[in-house]
Amino acid sequence: MDLQIYDDPRAFAALADPFYGTDTLRHTVALTVMARFLGMARANPAIMGTLHDNGELIGVALRTPPWPVIVSGLPTDSDVLDSFLTQWLEADPELPGVSGPIENAYAVADVWTKRTGGTTNVTLASRLFRLGELEPPTTTGQAREATEDDVELLVTWRRDFEIEALGFQRDADEGPVEIRRRFEIGDxxxxxxDGGKPVAWANASKPxxxxxxxxPVYTPPEHREHGYGSAVTAAASQHAMDAGADDVILFTDLTNPVSNSIYQKIGYRPVYDSTELEFARLPSTT
Known part of the structure; x- marks a missing residue:
């Protein structure tokens, strides 16, 4: 097995794009990251790799620090993954974890724990849903597109969403930049x-x-139980279809039965389960 690590996103994309493109739903996170972030200047550059067996491309992996490595494009064979990790850790010794469909994520994590003696913690358990026929709910209020005047509010809501979903905030200093980027790239x-006051937010990526x-989809606690989350999700979903999307998808938190229920009521159907696992290394004895 040979793992090739890339410095040039274009060289990586030349192989990764067609590989991921064979199943866009399974590789939605990787495709989104490639399209939105690989061309950007970053303090911590992306780590990109393609795995080959006798010259044949058999796997693709991608990490944009501080996020875990995306492993939807890796095989699940333990011997193959042992070779992959041996080479990947040379380029990324501080690998913090993995994310992807559960079978891929746990396959990589199992090999990592055997190699290191460390443990893993589930930081996010999610389910991918695909929109069938949209059925907008009935509630008070109306949708509108956000503007520059809403950036400060959205930065706050982004922070609150991450703390609630993950227990902490990632890249706090990137908040305003990240929100404005959504406008710039066409999300x-x-x-x-409701009553002229913003009560919920949903983002739909450019197709x-x-x-x-x-x-994210976020409703502040004080505005919940009024149907606003369902309504704004349906509105964003319609925006996505109007923008030309054939597949409109979203991830839900499996620990939140409410979100898994409300999205199905407006037309979303489950596709597969995904997870994010954090690696916890044993203390060094040297």
Whole structure:
């Protein structure tokens, strides 16, 4: 097995794009990261690799620090993954974890724990849903597209969303930049207002290969139980279809039965389960 690590995103994309493009739903996270972030200047550059067996491309992996490595494009064979990790850790010795469909993520994590004696913690358990026939709910208020005037509010809501979903905030200093980037690259950034006041937010990514992913979806606690989350999700989903998306998808938190229920009520159907695992290394004895 040979793992090739890339410095040039274009060289990586030349192989990764067609590989991921064979199943855009399974590789939605990787495709989104490639389209949105690989061309950007970053303090911590992306780590990109393709895995080959006798010259044949058999796997692709991608990490944009501080996030875990995306492993949807890796095989699940333990011997193959042992070779992969041996080479990957040379380029990325501080690998913090993995994310991807559960079978891929746990396959990599199992090999990592055997190699290191460390443990893993589930930081996010999610389910991918695909929109069938959209069935917008009935509630008070209306949708509108967010503007520059809403950036400060959205930065706050982004922070609150991450703390609630993950238990901490990633890249706190990137908040305003990240929100403005959504406008610049053509995402549908949708607010739901009731009585002239924003009460919920949903983002639908600009279609990539005919696919748009809805998220984050956030309703502040004081505005919940009024149907605003369902309404803004439906509005963002309609924006995605109007922008040309053939597949509109979203991830839900499996620990939140409410979100898994409300999205199905507006037309979303489950596709597969995914997870994010954090690696915990044993203390060094040297």
């Amino acid at each position: 549908s950034v949708v607010l739901w207002e 990539i290969g005919g696919m748009s992913r809805v998220g």
